[in-house]
Amino acid sequence: MGEISADDRGLSKEVPGVGVGDDEEEETSPIEEVRLTVPSTDDPSLPVWTFRMWSIGLASCALLSFLNQFFMFRTEPLVVTQITAQVASLPVGHLMARALPRARFRAPKLLGGGEWSLNPGPFNVKEHVLISIFANAGFAFGGGNAYAVSVVDIVRAFYHRHISFFTAWLLVITTQVLGYGWAGLMRKYVVEPAHMWWPATLVQVSLFRALHEKDDERAQSSRQISRSKFFMVALACSFAWYAVPGYLFPTLTSISWVCWAFPKSVTAQQLGSGMRGLGLGAFTLDWSTVSSFLFSPLVSPFFATFNVFIGYVFYVYITVPIAYWGLNLSNAKTFPIFSSDLFMSNGTRYNVPSIVNGQFQLDEDAYARSGGVNLSIFFAFTYGFGFAAVAATITHVALFYGKEIYQRFKASVKERPDIHTKLMKRYADIPGWWFGSLMALSVAASLLLCTVLKREVQLPWWGLIFACGIGFIFTLPISIISATTNQANACSECD
Known part of the structure; x- marks a missing residue:
């Protein structure tokens, strides 16, 4: 921890000459939202590697991981x-x-010698930031839960097959750790550039400043409410209101006046239901429902939210009704308009385990007897547009960011870095070979799964190599879209 003087024990001060020189004192970010939210100063004297940071951070990671996995099985997932x-x-x-x-x-x-203390001084913002990074890992960095857990759930609950705890644990760990290696290799292109500003991160930065910075004297003397006081009022109101739709009156989660007006009409239920229909005219008074899938719309920039809204209207209110009622595409009326289930040709649910043999492979004779798999029109279009987004992602990034990616790849060392990247240059960077080694170890462990434990995983070694190749191709374009619009592209699910 080093020696800590009495004057700077945890106090956030601006140290002259930190990060930027006198001729660059006015340098700011080219993104307006970043300029207004993220400070361009740094205090390197604050203690960071503390007992408080490690204990609270590890506890936060474990707790959020458990809670998000537990709440994942709700119809409307509650994301912590x-x-x-x-x-x-x-x-x-x-x-x-x-x-x-x-x-x-x-x-x-x-261990390097030197002095350390369980309590190096007041709790400071840098410790707080690192604790939140720990918690973000438990939050699967925006995913809510580890994707590989869904694979284990499907194998055991849907197909009724055995998968051992060790195999399941290794599957989850390798798929999660592989992402850390990916991220480390891509940070030069999706973290350091000034235009890769990650809108959701600004919410956390603003909250950190509200919790740790004191309002100036002019703001305190005026009638304006302070940031910390406004935050506490909003927190209390949000906490109190959630009990109403969450426990006392769940009907507020999805209010469909169309279904209330025509309770016996199937068409009205298909049009108006927010749970099993198109949600025409339905609305909600539950914020957790609003932010359950695309997260908070207050975080995303307006152009991204508007883009999603236009796509939603075109897809849900134009394309699906025409295909379902107008054209009856592929006998769409035989099946529900909105469902993720698989169906027989007569509209009954498909018995998937009946077409899988003892080796967990497709039994072609049983499949021929049962007939082809049918999807609801909504679910089929979701997959269709999702795969179309794969090509659209590559095209969009090539046209709008291709030149910048090429320039950074060609002259990444010589070009002028972003102001906040400059501030971070004061600290020792993580060597690139660390991330490469981490990725190599996770791939090696994954190959162990695909060879030694192949019977449980059912993935050949070449399938793993192919999946890693596809992921490597799409990591950069999907990351750029997420970094500039705060929207996870649909092909991130398809991959």
Whole structure:
């Protein structure tokens, strides 16, 4: 931890000359939202590698991982984001700063020597940021839960097949850790450039500043409410209101006046139901429903939200009704208009386990007897547009960001870095070979799954190589779309 003077124990101050020179003092980000939210100064004296950071961070990661996995099986998934841990960890950090002893200890020479303390001073913003990064890992970095857990669930609950705990654990760990290697190799192109601003991150930055920075004297003397007070009022109101649609009156989760007006009409249910229909005229008073799939619309830039809205109207209110009622495409009326189930040709549910043999492979004779698989028109179009988005992603990134990617690839060392990247240059960077080694180890462990444990995983080694190749191709374009619009592209699910 090093020595900590009495003047700068956890106090956030701007140190002259940190990160930028005198001739670059006015340098700012080219993105207006970033300029208004993220400070262009840094205080390198704040203690970071602390006992508080590790203990609260690990606990937050484990807790969010459990909660998001637990709530994943709800019809309307309740996602516990890292912002929850960001708020909850603040009083815990301040409590530990008051309660822990300030005695100093000398570390063994094997660990580098030097002095360290369980309590190096007041709880500071950098510790808080690292705790939130831990929590974000438990939140699967926006995914809510690890994707590979769904594979285990499908194998055991849907196909009624055995998969051992070790195999399932190794499958989840390797697929998650592989992403860290990917991210480290791609940070030069999707993190350091100024135009890769990741809108959702600004919400966390703004919250950090509201929790740790004091309002200036002019704001305190005026009638304006302070940021911290506004946050506490909004938090209390949100907490109190969630009990109404969440427990006391669940009907507020999806209010469909069309279904109420015509309770016996199947067509009215298909048009108006927000759960099993197109949701025409339906609305909700539950914020967790609004943000359950695309997360908070307040975070995304307006052009991205408007783009999603136009696509939704074209898809749900124009394309699907024409295909279902107008054209009866592929006997669409035989099946529900909105469902993720698989169906027989007569509209009954498809018995998927009956067409899978003992080796967990497709039994072609049983499949021929049962007939082909049928999807609801909504589900079929969802997959169709999702695969179309794969080509659209490559085209969009090539046209709008291809030149910048090429220039960064060609002269990434010589070009002028972003102001916040400059500030980070003061600290030792993580070597690139660390990420490469991490990715190589995860791929090697995955190959072990596909060879030694092939009977349980049912994925050949060449399938793993092919999947990694597809992921490598689409990681950059999908990351660019997420970094500039805050929208996860549909092909991230298809991959």
